[in-house]
Amino acid sequence: VALSMQTRNHYQPPHPRDTQLGPCRTRRFKPPASHGDVHRRDASTSTVMGANNKLKTMDELGGPSFMTTLHWLFIKGYFQTTQQMQIEHCKIYGPLWKSKYGPLVVVNVASAELIEQVLRQEGRHPVRTDMPHWRNYRELRNQAHGPLTEMGAKWQRIRSILNPRMLKPKHVSSYTTTINEVVTDFIKRVAWLKETSGQGVMVNDLAGELYKFAFEGICSVLFETRMGCMNEVVPEETQKFIFSVGEMFRLSQIIVLFPKSTWPYMPFWKQFVATWDHLFKVADELVQKKIKELQEKVHLDQNVEGAYLTHLLLSEQMTVTEILGSITELLLAGVDTTSNTISWSLYHLAKEPEIQEQLYQEVISVCPGDKVPTSEDIAQMPYLKAIIRETLRLYPVVPGNARVVVDNEIVVGNHVFPKNTLFHLCHYAVSYDENIFPNPHTFMPERWLRGPEEKSKQHPFGSVPFGFGIRACLGRRVAELEMFLLLSRLIKHYEVRPDPAGTIVKPITRTLLCPATPQEEPRAEAGVSQSAVLVCTLCCLPVTKHLFLQSSLHEHGLNPLKPWHKTQLI
Numbered sequence: 001v002a003l004s005m006q007t008r009n010h011y012q013p014p015h016p017r018d019t020q021l022g023p024c025r026t027r028r029f030k031p032p033a034s035h036g037d038v039h040r041r042d043a044s045t046s047t048v049m050g051a052n053n054k055l056k057t058m059d060e061l062g063g064p065s066f067m068t069t070l071h072w073l074f075i076k077g078y079f080q081t082t083q084q085m086q087i088e089h090c091k092i093y094g095p096l097w098k099s100k101y102g103p104l105v106v107v108n109v110a111s112a113e114l115i116e117q118v119l120r121q122e123g124r125h126p127v128r129t130d131m132p133h134w135r136n137y138r139e140l141r142n143q144a145h146g147p148l149t150e151m152g153a154k155w156q157r158i159r160s161i162l163n164p165r166m167l168k169p170k171h172v173s174s175y176t177t178t179i180n181e182v183v184t185d186f187i188k189r190v191a192w193l194k195e196t197s198g199q200g201v202m203v204n205d206l207a208g209e210l211y212k213f214a215f216e217g218i219c220s221v222l223f224e225t226r227m228g229c230m231n232e233v234v235p236e237e238t239q240k241f242i243f244s245v246g247e248m249f250r251l252s253q254i255i256v257l258f259p260k261s262t263w264p265y266m267p268f269w270k271q272f273v274a275t276w277d278h279l280f281k282v283a284d285e286l287v288q289k290k291i292k293e294l295q296e297k298v299h300l301d302q303n304v305e306g307a308y309l310t311h312l313l314l315s316e317q318m319t320v321t322e323i324l325g326s327i328t329e330l331l332l333a334g335v336d337t338t339s340n341t342i343s344w345s346l347y348h349l350a351k352e353p354e355i356q357e358q359l360y361q362e363v364i365s366v367c368p369g370d371k372v373p374t375s376e377d378i379a380q381m382p383y384l385k386a387i388i389r390e391t392l393r394l395y396p397v398v399p400g401n402a403r404v405v406v407d408n409e410i411v412v413g414n415h416v417f418p419k420n421t422l423f424h425l426c427h428y429a430v431s432y433d434e435n436i437f438p439n440p441h442t443f444m445p446e447r448w449l450r451g452p453e454e455k456s457k458q459h460p461f462g463s464v465p466f467g468f469g470i471r472a473c474l475g476r477r478v479a480e481l482e483m484f485l486l487l488s489r490l491i492k493h494y495e496v497r498p499d500p501a502g503t504i505v506k507p508i509t510r511t512l513l514c515p516a517t518p519q520e521e522p523r524a525e526a527g528v529s530q531s532a533v534l535v536c537t538l539c540c541l542p543v544t545k546h547l548f549l550q551s552s553l554h555e556h557g558l559n560p561l562k563p564w565h566k567t568q569l570i
């Protein structure tokens, strides 16, 4: 994403607004009519009987075979656009279907009502998936699991320690000053980039710059330290961290397609381990630095109060290894998520000047002149919040989430599923459901502002970008604060316009949803394959990207892919 940014040199008089962000309503879960009385089991068919209707078993659920799925992924070219495949498969099979990935069976859920049913039955210790590849790394290197990978009562314990200072409003708002300092530096960096490499107007690779902002932001919250991402020359170590996060997500998606027993023999696995090694190494250095700092302060009898990591270390509720496991996961979760969301917001604001103007008017009415927005000011900016909400509807960072209900069998729609069934929640497909969001492809922040018509139409599970329940996003409040503070300041300082030479930016799925670079342009859109794209037969990325990755991997001291990866013409 490249955008042209014009410095704003005039302030309009404040324009009071009376719009308000509609509260997230919770609806009472109504079990489907047929499960009013799920109590009787028909032994011959092993089917649970309701009062009137017979519920179907998982075997009776339709969906593509393994070969058909492979065809969609690798021949039709949906491997990088699995979010779009959700929509296409929903059209063919309906809102509930079964997919096979070798021995792995996944039940896809693509309606707000059915997603609500799964999530409301998730149990005491919700499990996303067993994440065998991520957990395997930790076992290999004797590292602790963090909130993303831990399960059961151990997960609950970690969350109870990590939650308060990440989610409680009073703690979150205390990070405002720190984040605002990073925002100030980002605005300066944008000015510098424009002058030095953008002929005074362009900011090339804004998405890449936002990755740096997000990393700097989360580090300042967790460690109260700066990583130099806003410097003219960004430290190599930091760039390598950001690169490793992206690589780890990209490789994750490939590794899970192969049986665990084959991983040690795959070049991908070695790269995957190398990326994790780097993520843990950077986090470890930061944790050790903080421990040393605190020890010195104790030695000098100084005050040792501090923010997130300091609190974790001082409270002694977790061992240092456990803290490292959690901090590493927080760090990696904090990079691609907020940055991609801000990239998409700016992309739409650049394309839609009226929306941008309305946001600008809101920001300057709450913060006139040189006033820097605080968390209290943000509370007065419903349109800003609606823009982020709408961005996350169109581009949910987690396009497909998952749940495994481990405690008991569950009923979803007209089917009963045994315990341990893996459900894939197709949030991307539901975000584009025109019955919930009229004109689903249009960027309309106002749909999130209070109004009786909107209120009655929107299902509360139509767009749940931060997940649901006790396993929902741990970083939600910090992420929102970062995004609100940055977007409001950027729009106050700059008018964003599209890159005149730019094209339509499309999303791809790299575990998370992110903007495709020109090299990564999706090959399949609504079932149409493009022709004459050179594709690596092993990783299915266009060769241009693949070659880029080889050199990047090499540059970053990771194992480059071997040249035996043949290419084919699709």
Ligand code: HEM
Residues within 6 Å of the ligand: 128, 147, 148, 149, 159, 218, 329, 330, 331, 333, 334, 335, 337, 338, 341, 392, 396, 397, 398, 401, 402, 464, 465, 466, 467, 468, 469, 470, 471, 472, 473, 474, 475, 476, 478, 479
């Ligand atoms: C736009 C920003 C973000 C979005 C849209 C987002 C979205 C999500 C979603 C959908 C989940 C899964 C929730 C579920 O399964 O119900 C999740 C989990 C998680 N997120 Fe975020 N996230 C964002 C930013 C962040 C940030 C900045 C951090 C770190 C500070 C973070 C840390 C986590 C962690 C640790 C989990 C795992 C929670 C658990 O399993 O207990 N996220 N996020």
